[in-house]
Structures are given as C-alpha cells and as structure tokens.
Amino acid sequence: MAKTTGLPLAEARRRSAPRGALNQVNALIYLVLIVVGIISVIPFIWMLLTSIKDYGDVMSLRFWPWPPLGNSTPRFDNFAEAIRLIGVDRDTGLPMFFRHVLNTLLVTGIVVASSVATSVLAAYAFAQLQFPAKDVLFILVLATFMIPEELVLVPRAVMMNKNYLNWYNTIPAMVAPFLADAFGIFLIRQFFLQVPRELYDAARIDGAGHLRYLAMIMVPLAKPAIVTLALLEFIWTWNEFRWIQLVTASSNMRTVSVGLVGFLQTDGGSQTQLAMAVAVMVVLPIIILYLFTQRYFTEGITTTGLKG
Amino acid sequence: MRVSVRAPLRSQRQKAQAREALLAYVLLAPALLLFLAFTVFPIGFGLYISLHNWRLGPREFLGLGNYARALAFGSEFWPSLGATLTYSLLAVPIQISIALTLAYLLFQKIRGRALFRVVMFLPWVTSTVATSAVWARLYSPDIGLINSVLKSLGLAPLRWLLEDKGVFTLIATGLGISLPDWLRGPSLAMVSVVIYTTWVFVGYNMTLFLAGLGNIPSEMYEAARIDGADGWQLFRHITWPLLSPTTFFVVLITVIGTMKAFNHIWVMTQGENGTQTASILIYRQFYEFQRAGYASALALLLSLAILLVTIVQNRVAASRVHY
Numbered sequence: 001m002a003k004t005t006g007l008p009l010a011e012a013r014r015r016s017a018p019r020g021a022l023n024q025v026n027a028l029i030y031l032v033l034i035v036v037g038i039i040s041v042i043p044f045i046w047m048l049l050t051s052i053k054d055y056g057d058v059m060s061l062r063f064w065p066w067p068p069l070g071n072s073t074p075r076f077d078n079f080a081e082a083i084r085l086i087g088v089d090r091d092t093g094l095p096m097f098f099r100h101v102l103n104t105l106l107v108t109g110i111v112v113a114s115s116v117a118t119s120v121l122a123a124y125a126f127a128q129l130q131f132p133a134k135d136v137l138f139i140l141v142l143a144t145f146m147i148p149e150e151l152v153l154v155p156r157a158v159m160m161n162k163n164y165l166n167w168y169n170t171i172p173a174m175v176a177p178f179l180a181d182a183f184g185i186f187l188i189r190q191f192f193l194q195v196p197r198e199l200y201d202a203a204r205i206d207g208a209g210h211l212r213y214l215a216m217i218m219v220p221l222a223k224p225a226i227v228t229l230a231l232l233e234f235i236w237t238w239n240e241f242r243w244i245q246l247v248t249a250s251s252n253m254r255t256v257s258v259g260l261v262g263f264l265q266t267d268g269g270s271q272t273q274l275a276m277a278v279a280v281m282v283v284l285p286i287i288i289l290y291l292f293t294q295r296y297f298t299e300g301i302t303t304t305g306l307k308g
Numbered sequence: 309m310r311v312s313v314r315a316p317l318r319s320q321r322q323k324a325q326a327r328e329a330l331l332a333y334v335l336l337a338p339a340l341l342l343f344l345a346f347t348v349f350p351i352g353f354g355l356y357i358s359l360h361n362w363r364l365g366p367r368e369f370l371g372l373g374n375y376a377r378a379l380a381f382g383s384e385f386w387p388s389l390g391a392t393l394t395y396s397l398l399a400v401p402i403q404i405s406i407a408l409t410l411a412y413l414l415f416q417k418i419r420g421r422a423l424f425r426v427v428m429f430l431p432w433v434t435s436t437v438a439t440s441a442v443w444a445r446l447y448s449p450d451i452g453l454i455n456s457v458l459k460s461l462g463l464a465p466l467r468w469l470l471e472d473k474g475v476f477t478l479i480a481t482g483l484g485i486s487l488p489d490w491l492r493g494p495s496l497a498m499v500s501v502v503i504y505t506t507w508v509f510v511g512y513n514m515t516l517f518l519a520g521l522g523n524i525p526s527e528m529y530e531a532a533r534i535d536g537a538d539g540w541q542l543f544r545h546i547t548w549p550l551l552s553p554t555t556f557f558v559v560l561i562t563v564i565g566t567m568k569a570f571n572h573i574w575v576m577t578q579g580e581n582g583t584q585t586a587s588i589l590i591y592r593q594f595y596e597f598q599r600a601g602y603a604s605a606l607a608l609l610l611s612l613a614i615l616l617v618t619i620v621q622n623r624v625a626a627s628r629v630h631y
Contacts, residue, residue: 029413036410037427040511044430046453047442061456122339131329137336144347148568150587151611154594154604155350155357180342210331239435241571246595257437261575264441272445279438290433294426297433301512302519 047283051276052076058272075273079281082274085267086259089252097281099252100259104238106171107255111178111237112230119184119229120222124214126185127192128200145182152177157246173247174255178237184229187300191225192218228300231293235286256282354604362601374605385606388589389613394494395585396566398502403562404555407510411517412547425518428511436508440572443504444469447576471496472581495582501573505566513558520554521547552629560621567614586610 050058052074057065065072082097089099125131126138159165160173167173195218203213219226241257248254251262260268260282268275290297358374360367378385410428414421431439446453447468455465464482471478474492494502528546537545548555570587573579579588586606594603 029416029418033410033413033418033424036510037424039507040428040430042453043439043442043446043507044434046446047438050445059451061451061453063453118339118342121335125332125335129328129332129335130325131332134332137340140348141339141343144343147347147351148564148611148614150568150590150607151354152347152350154590154600154607155354156346157594158357158362158600159350159353177346179346180339182343185339210328235433239437241435241437242574242591257435260435260437260441264575268441272448272451275441275445279441283434283438286434287430290430291426294429298425298429298515301515 044283044287047276047279050273051078051280053078053273055271055273078273078277082263082268082277082281085274086263086278087251091252096251097256097259097278100254100256103171103174103253104255104257107174107244108234108237110171110175112233114175114179115181115184115233116226116230118180119188120214120219120226122180122185123188123192124210124218127189128210128214128218141182141185145186153243153246156243160247168247169249169253171253174244174253177243178233178240181233184233187229188222188225191222195221224296224299227293228296231289231296232300234289238286354607357600358602358604358608360601362604363598367601370601374602375609377602378605378609384584384589385586385609388584388586389610391498391583392567392585392587392610392613394498395502395505395569395583396563398494398499399505399566400559400562402502403506403509403513404559406506407513407558408517408555410510411514411521412543414514414518415521425511425515429515430511431508432512436571437575439508440504440575443507443572444576447500466496468500469497469577470581471500475499497577497581498583501576501583504572504576505569508572509562509565513562516558517551517554520551523554524550556621556625556629560618560625563617563621564614567610567617586613 046063049064053062053065054072054075057070057072062070062072064070066074083095086100087096088094089096092099094102122141126134126141156177160167160176162168165173167176199217200213203217208216238255239257240255241261244255244258245261248258251259254262260278263278264275268278359369359371361370361373377383414424418424445451449455449465449467449470452468454468458465466478472495474494475496476491476493477487478496480487524547528550529542532542532546568587569585570591573583573585573588574591577583579585579592584592587610590603590606590610593599593606
C-alpha cells in the first residue's frame with residue numbers, strides 16, 4: 001500500500017516541486033516498472049536458457065554457462081532428446097510429441113470453430129431479434145457462465161464413460177464442454193448491440209433478410225470481437241489440462257499441456273533441461289501468437305471484463 | 309371493409325413475429341442444446357451421483373451419506389476448505405494492491421507504457437501448466453534460481469514448495485523465538501503458490517484497473533486541483549470512489565478464481581504441504597480413488613461456499629461501491 005499512497009503525493013509534488021524532485025519521482029516510477037517487467041519475463045528467459053543447457057550446468061546453477069562467461073556450448077539437441085524420450089506413437093509411427101501437437105491442433109480447431117459459430121448465432125438472436133422467453137433464456141446463459149467448473153466436472157466425466165455416451169478417450173469427449181461458451185455470447189452480443197438499428201432497416205429495404213444481414217453486415221463489423229474470441233478460445237483450449245487429463249487414458253489421445261505434465265512425472269522430473277525444452281515447445285507458439293495479436297487480448301478483456 | 313383489411317394485416321404481422329421467433333430459436337439452438345447437455349444436465353446428474361456410493365462397480369444409494377462424511381468432524385473437507393480460504397485471503401489482497409499500484413503508475417505519463425503492458429500481461433496468456441513447471445524449478449531447494457539469489461545475497465536458502473512449516477514459525481525460528489502451534493501461519497509452500505499466482509494474474513488485473521482509470525473523467529481531477537486537493541486527496545476522494553465498481557469486479561473475479569484454482573497447485577505441489585485446497589481434494593478423490601459420489605458431494609459443498617462468498621461480497625458492495 002505504501003506505493004499506492006506514495007504516488008499521488010508524487011503527483012502533487014510535480015506541480016510545485018523543482019525539476020530535480022520531479023525527475024527523481026519519475027525515475028522511481030520507471031525503476032518499479034522495470035523491476036516488475038523483469039520479474040514478468042525472467043521465468044521465461046530462465047526456461048529458454050535452461051532448455052539449451054547441459055545437465056551439469058543445470059546442476060551447478062550456472063545462469064549463463066556459454067561464452068563469454070563460460071565455455072559450454074548451447075545444446076539445441078535437448079529438444080530432439082526430449083522428443084525422443086516422450087516416445088513414439090504406434091498408430092502413426094510419428095514421435096508421440098508430434099501426435100500431441102496434432103491432437104492439440106485438432107481439439108483447438110474444433111473448439112474455436114464451434115464456440116465462435118454458436119456464439120455469433122446466439123448473440124445475433126439476443127441482440128437483434130424479439131421472441132418469447134428471451135429474458136429467461138438470457139438468464140440461463142448468464143447462469144451457465146457463473147457456475148464453477150468444479151460443480152460439473154465429475155458428472156461430465158462420468159457421462160463420458162461406457163455406460164453413458166461412451167466417448168471416453170475420444171476427441172468428442174475432449175471438446176464437448178467447450179463447444180459453446182457463454183463468455184463468447186456476451187462478447188459478441190455486446191458488439192452487435194452497438195450496431196445502429198438503422199443499418200438493419202436499410203438492409204431490409206435492399207431486400208436482405210436476417211441471415212443475409214448477419215453474414216454480410218454484422219459479422220464483418222464485429223470482426224475485432226470475433227478475432228478476440230477466437231484467440232482467447234485458442235489459448236484457453238491450448239492450455240487446458242484438467243479436463244483432457246480426466247477423459248483420456250492413452251498417451252496418443254493427449255494434448256501438449258497434458259503431455260507436458262506426464263513428461264514432468266517421468267524423464268522430465270530429473271532432467272530439468274529436457275523438461276524446460278518441452279515447456280518451451282508448449283509455450284512458444286502461444287507467446288508468438290500473443291505478441292502479434294496482443295491488442296485484441298486487452299481490448300477483449302476490457303470490453304467484457306470477464307473470465308479470470 | 310375496414311375489418312377485412314385490418315385482419316389480414318394483423319395476421320401478417322403475427323406471422324412475421326412468429327417467423328422472427330422461430331429464427332431466433334434456430335439460431336439459439338446449438339448453444340442452448342450444448343449448455344443443456346454439458347452444463348445444466350450435469351448439475352442434476354452430479355446431485356444424483358452425490359447421493360450414491362458411485363465407483364466403477366455396482367453402486368448403492370447412500371442418501372446424504374457422502375455429505376455426512378464430508379462434513380464430519382475430522383474429515384479432510386474442513387482442512388481443504390481452510391486451505392482454500394487461506395489461499396484466497398492471501399492471494400486476493402496481494403494481487404489487487406499490486407495490480408492497482410501498477411495500474412496507477414502506468415496511468416501516469418509514462419514512456420513505453422504499451423511495452424510494459426504487453427510484458428506484464430504475458431504470464432496470464434501462457435499455459436499455467438508450463439509456467440508452474442518453470443516456477444517449481446525456480447523454487448527448487450537445490451537447483452533453483454531463487455535460492456541461488458538468496459545465497460548470493462548472504463541469506464539462508466529455503467525449501468519453498470517442499471516446506472510445510474508455517475511462515476510465522478519460520479520467521480520466529482529465525483529470530484530464535486518458539487511460537488505456539490496455532491500461530492504457525494500458512495505454510496511456506498502455500499505462500500510460494502500465492503507468489504506464483506500473483507505473478508500470473510497481476511498483469512490481467514492491472515489491465516482491468518487501467519480500463520477503469522481511463523473511465524474517470526479528467527475534469528474531475530482538474531476541478532479538485534482547482535479546489536487545492538493534493539495528490540493523496542485526489543486518490544482518496546476521486547480515484548478510489550470512482551474506481552470502486554472496477555475494484556469490486558476485480559475482487560469478485562479474483563476471489564472466485566482463487567476458490568477454483570487448480571492447475572498450478574496440482575503441478576507445483578499435488579496438494580502436499582498444506583496446499584490441498586478443496587478443488588485439489590475433489591480432483592484427487594475422483595481421479596485417484598474413483599470416488600465419483602463423494603467427489604460430487606464435495607464439489608456441491610464447494611460451490612455452495614463460493615455462492616455464499618459471492619452473496620456476502622454483493623452485500624458489502626451494495627453499501628460500499630459508488631456507481
């Protein structure tokens with residue numbers, strides 16, 4: 001709290017104090033921000049550096065064992081070694097890690113396509129159409145959003161086993177709970193509500209019905225919100241662990257996040273550099289995606305302000 | 309004549325309304341059916357499961373037996389609820405105060421603001437499984453970066469995630485005092501998890517606060533300055549009250565988030581050393597012991613606890629938040 005109270009004081013001083021004091025305050029702000037910035041990235045840097053160290057350098061705690069500070073050579077073959085240790089997929093003959101990547105892309109692709117499509121359609125109904133029980137249905141959607149995942153985790157998993165849906169250890173089980181997302185409906189609806197009603201009246205005069213209007217006018221207008229939703233669903237599904245772990249039995253059905261946890265409990269547990277090599281391969285695609293698209297993330301989160 | 313003209317018109321309008329309603333239901337159907345199948349139905353099914361001894365084999369009806377077991381004196385549910393509350397009570401104020409401070413700093417005229425925002429948001433984007441695997445190694449007593457920094461500063465290394473002693477006990481022992489057991493405080497492992505959580509969520513919460521700060525009209529500040537308000541008064545009488553809806557919202561989602569926290573605790577400690585929160589207990593009971601009935605009962609109890617906390621927060625907010 002000391003910092004919070006300190007700053008507005010600094011603000012006041014800015015108006016009256018001589019330039020020297022002002023610069024000191026600014027320097028302090030930058031110092032705090034830079035320290036926090038470094039703390040934010042240092043685990044990633046440590047992960048990256050560790051992933052190319054040899055075992056000895058990891059154990060002797062050398063942060064930078066390479067020239068000019070040391071004489072080790074970077075070991076890029078840690079990645080190949082880690083992939084080799086994760087094993088081979090008997091179905092395809094591919095390394096199991098690539099199978100995990102394929103599963104992840106498949107699951108993520110299905111979830112993104114389905115959640116975006118169902119959200120756009122439902123959001124249009126809530127934003128643009130009049131129909132009986134609209135409020136009740138909207139409250140229902142709102143309620144599914146508020147329900148803690150813990151409450152439905154066990155019954156959902158039981159539903160997947162052979163006495164019920166018999167989807168255990170299949171792609172349908174892995175994606176089922178994420179195919180529709182109340183968050184997406186809110187996000188897109190919020191956007192649709194901002195589109196002036198006159199646009200619809202104009203489209204109608206031109207002979208367009210609701211579906212045509214949705215496809216030709218609303219969806220292009222809501223593109224930023226749709227991209228935001230697609231990106232968020234992508235990273236949430238990529239990072240999903242607990243559900244996939246619960247409904248898959250064999251390694252060849254797992255995704256990269258679940259595969260990483262499995263690796264940590266086996267070879268990765270003792271070979272930190274190999275564990276970090278796998279972690280890099282799980283995290284790096286997301287970091288790159290985020291760096292190119294980061295404005296969508298902050299905008300999406302601040303316009304709806306939801307989902308922690 | 310008038311009647312015969314108006315009647316078809318009205319029926320035409322009714323037809324149009326019916327068609328619009330039909331279209332709406334068709335558009336809503338995919339999402340609603342999925343919610344029905346994978347959210348609404350499982351709630352009822354979970355209640356049903358919770359009334360049974362539900363394992364892989366034949367199941368028997370227990371009535372409230374699973375609940376009685378969970379709520380019994382000495383059951384593992386109470387300590388897990390205690391761990392959940394400890395985690396919330398530690399994580400929420402730390403996260404929120406740091407996030408608000410950083411948002412306030414970034415809201416000043418700062419160069420490189422966008423860069424700071426991007427960097428601080430990064431931990432929230434990346435896989436919690438991967439980053440908690442990294443942190444588990446940063447915390448490692450032998451090869452961890454954190455202990456090697458402590459050693460280089462001449463401080464004693466700690467056992468972090470492996471330490472089940474309370475932090476107050478550790479501090480007191482360091483000072484040569486012995487504390488009674490009930491004063492031991494949260495375990496160091498729990499505090500380590502909280503530090504990780506702070507690292508993950510501060511940037512996210514800060515982003516929400518920045519949006520909230522941006523919504524405060526600058527004329528308010530100018531008017532107050534003309535009246536001679538100093539920096540602290542500006543914060544106390546303008547920023548803080550006008551930011552309160554944002555603060556309430558951030559507190560709410562952070563509390564709910566901490567009560568459901570799972571992935572990182574599972575990866576870092578598997579619930580050992582005083583970190584077995586309710587969500588970890590539920591998962592273990594189901595995943596390790598296949599006790600679907602008992603786990604469902606625990607999940608219902610946890611959800612009730614979350615609901616209660618949310619209601620209390622709403623009550624508090626109604627009196628404190630200025631909309």
